[in-house]
Amino acid sequence: MSDKLEKYEDTTPEQVQERPWVAPRVDIYENDSEVLLLADVPGVTKERLMINLDQEQLTLEGRVEEPSQGDALGREYQAADYRRSFIIPAGVDAGKISADLKDGVLRLHLPKSDALKPRQIEVQAG
Secondary structure (H helix, E strand, O other): OOOOOOOOOOOOOOOOOOOOEEOOOEEEEEOOOEEEEEEEOOOOOHHHEEEEEEOOEEEEEEEOOOOOOOOOOOOOOOOOEEEEEEEOOOOEOHHHOEEEEEOOEEEEEEEEOOOOOOOOOOOOOO
């Protein structure tokens, strides 16, 4: 047995599975108490969904592992990675942000801080 090491060169390119990045469709609504984001992420499960807030940047990431025949609404989808980022408006109470996922739609509630909510000023008579 030889103690000499031989260099092995393989010039074959490494096989990397490329998956499409998809920016999910998002509807944004606003009322006096909150900003509501509705994001279409068909095929993404709760375990494969990440929502991160860093400073004022909110990032949604979701992964569909396996293609399916369709979801509860009859939509078909392919294995994909979803990613979309937003700058949240000033005055959103970051500590109270909540999210729920149902039938491939992510509902992200961004409550406004009390300072931004409209209020009635009582007039004192005197």
